[in-house]
Amino acid sequence: MGSIKSFLFADALSVKFNIKSLEEIFDCKNGYTPSTKNSQYWAGGTLPWFTLKDIRANGRILSDSLRHITPEAVKGSLFQKNSIILSTTATIGEHALITSDFLCNQRFTVFTVKSQYRDSFLPKFIYYYFYRVDEWCKKHVNISGFASVQMNLLKNLDFPLPPLEVQQEIVDFLDTMSELEAELEERKKQYEIYRSKLLHNPKCAKVTLNEICDIAKGRQLNREVMSSMRSNEYPYPVFNGGKTESGYWKDYNFDKNKITISEGGASAGFVNYPSSPFWAGGHCFVITNCDLSRANYKYLFYFLKEEQPYLQSLKRGAGIPNLHKKEIYELDIPLPPLPVQERVVSILDSLTSFTESLAEGLPAEICLRQRQCEYYRNAIFNVLLQQETLKKE
Numbered sequence: 001m002g003s004i005k006s007f008l009f010a011d012a013l014s015v016k017f018n019i020k021s022l023e024e025i026f027d028c029k030n031g032y033t034p035s036t037k038n039s040q041y042w043a044g045g046t047l048p049w050f051t052l053k054d055i056r057a058n059g060r061i062l063s064d065s066l067r068h069i070t071p072e073a074v075k076g077s078l079f080q081k082n083s084i085i086l087s088t089t090a091t092i093g094e095h096a097l098i099t100s101d102f103l104c105n106q107r108f109t110v111f112t113v114k115s116q117y118r119d120s121f122l123p124k125f126i127y128y129y130f131y132r133v134d135e136w137c138k139k140h141v142n143i144s145g146f147a148s149v150q151m152n153l154l155k156n157l158d159f160p161l162p163p164l165e166v167q168q169e170i171v172d173f174l175d176t177m178s179e180l181e182a183e184l185e186e187r188k189k190q191y192e193i194y195r196s197k198l199l200h201n202p203k204c205a206k207v208t209l210n211e212i213c214d215i216a217k218g219r220q221l222n223r224e225v226m227s228s229m230r231s232n233e234y235p236y237p238v239f240n241g242g243k244t245e246s247g248y249w250k251d252y253n254f255d256k257n258k259i260t261i262s263e264g265g266a267s268a269g270f271v272n273y274p275s276s277p278f279w280a281g282g283h284c285f286v287i288t289n290c291d292l293s294r295a296n297y298k299y300l301f302y303f304l305k306e307e308q309p310y311l312q313s314l315k316r317g318a319g320i321p322n323l324h325k326k327e328i329y330e331l332d333i334p335l336p337p338l339p340v341q342e343r344v345v346s347i348l349d350s351l352t353s354f355t356e357s358l359a360e361g362l363p364a365e366i367c368l369r370q371r372q373c374e375y376y377r378n379a380i381f382n383v384l385l386q387q388e389t390l391k392k393e
Contacts, residue, residue: 024157031104034073058360204334218280240281259287269312
């Protein structure tokens with residue numbers, strides 16, 4: 001067979017094949033949750049039991065789960081390997097290919113190829129086609145009461161049965177389209193793990209932030225100033241704690257290379273490191289007066305940035321949530337000797353520079369690849385589903 005693009009854009013597809021419904025090809029059953037009150041179902045379990053957390057944590061092709069059950073928890077038999085799990089209640093339209101025998105919770109409908117079709121499909125072809133099923137499910141939800149997919153319609157969806165060589169070419173092409181995104185995600189995880197190890201050395205003595213620094217509060221500019229500073233005619237950026245500038249002003253109240261933490265609102269807990277003199281607004285904490293004989297500002301910034309999710313979890317209050325200065329002061333900080341801090345900063349600066357240089361082009365490329373992959377998936381399967389000659393015979 002020719003290239004996938006010639007397959008896609010040919011005037012007509014010469015290969016003839018069947019198109020059947022999901023219900024004809026797959027056995028469809030719901031997962032279930034063994035009683036959590038019965039420890040015999042869970043303690044020492046070795047059998048995979050999947051939930052949406054597994055997809056969130058480990059992707060869409062899975063061989064093992066985060067939680068396990070015992071044989072006593074199984075009603076009848078396990079679901080067969082190379083089945084698809086599809087979330088059809090609550091969170092709708094998430095799927096995964098499971099490559100081992102398993103169970104899953106009741107949020108999933110399990111699609112297992114019937115015995116008469118088992119030699120007619122590549123598991124990854126089915127996996128890729130279910131991206132199309134995901135999108136269909138999101139558009140066909142029963143919203144009265146508990147959100148769920150309209151199963152009677154879902155079971156009648158068309159599913160193509162092209163020859164195995166056609167399936168293999170489609171799988172190879174879509175695998176190639178997906179490789180860059182997976183590689184970049186892996187790089188990001190590696191960087192985060194390495195950064196965490198550098199900043200959480202268990203051998204380091206710990207100090208609280210109030211032992212080595214002060215926390216100052218920015219000053220709010222009045223409304224007249226706030227409107228005029230939007231023109232960008234002034235040299236100094238104004239920060240209220242977020243990543244981007246709120247505007248510019250003719251004066252600054254803090255020198256460069258200080259640490260800012262957003263006090264309130266949606267960005268509460270966000271950590272930043274302005275690289276030029278700046279004006280800190282009224283919703284901005286500033287880490288200042290650092291004891292430079294003990295601590296490096298940039299080291300503290302990297303540590304606080306690592307702790308940003310924790311800081312964000314500390315915000316309190318109905319309406320507009322706020323972060324309190326006292327809780328920031330009480331943070332425990334591993335503080336190695338200054339030469340070690342400087343070395344850590346040097347390493348993280350280099351890594352950050354590298355990832356930022358990637359970030360200039362790669363996220364756009366990832367986004368492009370994602371759109372391309374989605375386009376080609378849809379185009380390929382649209383072509384397949386146009387073959388009406390042998391449909392559902």
